[in-house]
Amino acid sequence: MTNDNVLLAIDKLNVHYRQFQALYDVSVKIKKGSIVSIIGSNGAGKSTLLNTILGINRPTSGSVTFMDQRIDGLPTNRIAAKGLSMSPEGSRVFPNLTVKENLLMGAYIPQARKNKEAMLEKAYDLFPVLKEKSKQEANYLSGGQRQMLAIARAIMAGPKILFCDEISLGLAPVVIKDIYKKIQEINDEGITIVLIEQDVKRSLKYSDYSYVILKGNIVMEGKSSELPVEEVTDAYFGENKYAIY
Numbered sequence: 165m166t167n168d169n170v171l172l173a174i175d176k177l178n179v180h181y182r183q184f185q186a187l188y189d190v191s192v193k194i195k196k197g198s199i200v201s202i203i204g205s206n207g208a209g210k211s212t213l214l215n216t217i218l219g220i221n222r223p224t225s226g227s228v229t230f231m232d233q234r235i236d237g238l239p240t241n242r243i244a245a246k247g248l249s250m251s252p253e254g255s256r257v258f259p260n261l262t263v264k265e266n267l268l269m270g271a272y273i274p275q276a277r278k279n280k281e282a283m284l285e286k287a288y289d290l291f292p293v294l295k296e297k298s299k300q301e302a303n304y305l306s307g308g309q310r311q312m313l314a315i316a317r318a319i320m321a322g323p324k325i326l327f328c329d330e331i332s333l334g335l336a337p338v339v340i341k342d343i344y345k346k347i348q349e350i351n352d353e354g355i356t357i358v359l360i361e362q363d364v365k366r367s368l369k370y371s372d373y374s375y376v377i378l379k380g381n382i383v384m385e386g387k388s389s390e391l392p393v394e395e396v397t398d399a400y401f402g403e404n405k406y407a408i409y
């Protein structure tokens with residue numbers, strides 16, 4: 165991989181919550197235009213990694229480089245303004261705002277604010293149901309619709325890279341399929357995607373490259389099409405394959 169192709173490089177990242185170490189020397193490279201998945205079970209450190217990239221957590225050591233510039237240590241709004249956007253875990257939206265108001269909240273960075281009407285149309289094109297429900301409070305959306313809103317809101321910022329934290333959680337298989345199709349459409353428009361997933365098969369199916377994270381360590385990585393599901397599953401569970409966490 166030449167450096168030109170690397171959009172985001174995470175190098176030897178260590179993250180602590182007080183005394184507890186959540187990430188150990190985590191190194192990840194995200195190629196421009198690709199879909200990369202980070203696979204891991206509950207508590208593996210997936211959200212910690214995303215939150216550290218986005219400046220919500222501070223690393224103890226290591227670096228995050230986006231388009232050849234260090235971004236670790238920058239405030240979250242500066243990082244967002246560079247083109248990093250996230251659909252947060254639990255499809256968090258503003259429940260008492262309408263669908264449209266939620267979407268407009270996504271266009272808060274200066275360059276997106278100028279284009280917000282065009283971005284809104286784009287979001288509605290991608291998820292027509294959000295146009296139908298534009299005047300309804302987000303509270304009343306179904307789980308799948310709320311997830312679509314969370315993704316669409318993240319897109320409203322006009323990102324170069326979109327982080328999706330467990331977008332399939334609690335949704336019916338048919339809805340998950342639909343949402344992943346949209347993710348591919350978003351990627352086709354040139355937006356690099358990072359998927360956080362617990363489902364091994366789904367992660368491998370929808371990504372170009374995968375990393376497996378276990379207790380804060382990257383324990384496996386490779387091209388998704390070349391990683392055997394069995395081996396990834398073993399790596400995902402570590403030695404205590406049948407232990408209950």
Ligand SMILES: Nc1ncnc2c1ncn2[C@@H]1O[C@H](COP(=O)(O)OP(=O)(O)OP(=O)(O)O)[C@@H](O)[C@H]1O
Binds near residue numbers: 181204212362
């Ligand atoms: N704010 C915090 N303070 C202390 N410990 C935390 C905090 N946030 C996360 N942790 C711990 O860090 C570890 C990694 O948590 P993280 O939320 O990154 O996991 P995850 O892979 O996203 O899990 P899940 O799939 O359940 O969302 C866990 O052991 C968790 O208990």
Ligand SMILES: [Mg+2]
Binds near residue numbers: 210212253
């Ligand atoms: Mg998480």
